[in-house]
Amino acid sequence: MNLTKEKHATHTPGPWHYSEVIQGRDQYYRQIRADFKIAEVHACHSGVAGTKEGRAEDEANARLIAAAPELLAQCKFLERMLVTTGHYSSNKLAKLREVLAKVEGGEG
Numbered sequence: 706m707n708l709t710k711e712k713h714a715t716h717t718p719g720p721w722h723y724s725e726v727i728q729g730r731d732q733y734y735r736q737i738r739a740d741f742k743i744a745e746v747h748a749c750h751s752g753v754a755g756t757k758e759g760r761a762e763d764e765a766n767a768r769l770i771a772a773a774p775e776l777l778a779q780c781k782f783l784e785r786m787l788v789t790t791g792h793y794s795s796n797k798l799a800k801l802r803e804v805l806a807k808v809e810g811g812e813g
Contacts, residue, residue: 717743719774723767733760735767744770777808 717739723746726734735746746767784801787793 723771
């Protein structure tokens with residue numbers, strides 16, 4: 706008998722979206738929100754914070770994070786489709802399952 710306990714993500718359901726927050730003349734950051742704030746994104750590493758490049762990086766990171774619930778749903782759908790159709794390599798399917806396990810709190 707298999708006694709292992711499955712772990713499942715309990716993240717805030719999507720959709721998530723991001724918005725730019727201006728906190729002063731040259732202070733910007735991005736928020737990821739559902740019905741409430743989920744996260745904030747700031748370019749903090751040397752040479753980028755507060756620059757045009759830093760704001761672009763913030764936006765790209767925020768867009769990626771905001772798309773996370775949809776990306777997770779599509780990865781789960783892809784896994785089901787690959788298994789159902791049998792059109793997969795075992796290495797690629799294993800990698801997809803590894804990523805899903807990381808997201809859902811498993812070893813990965």
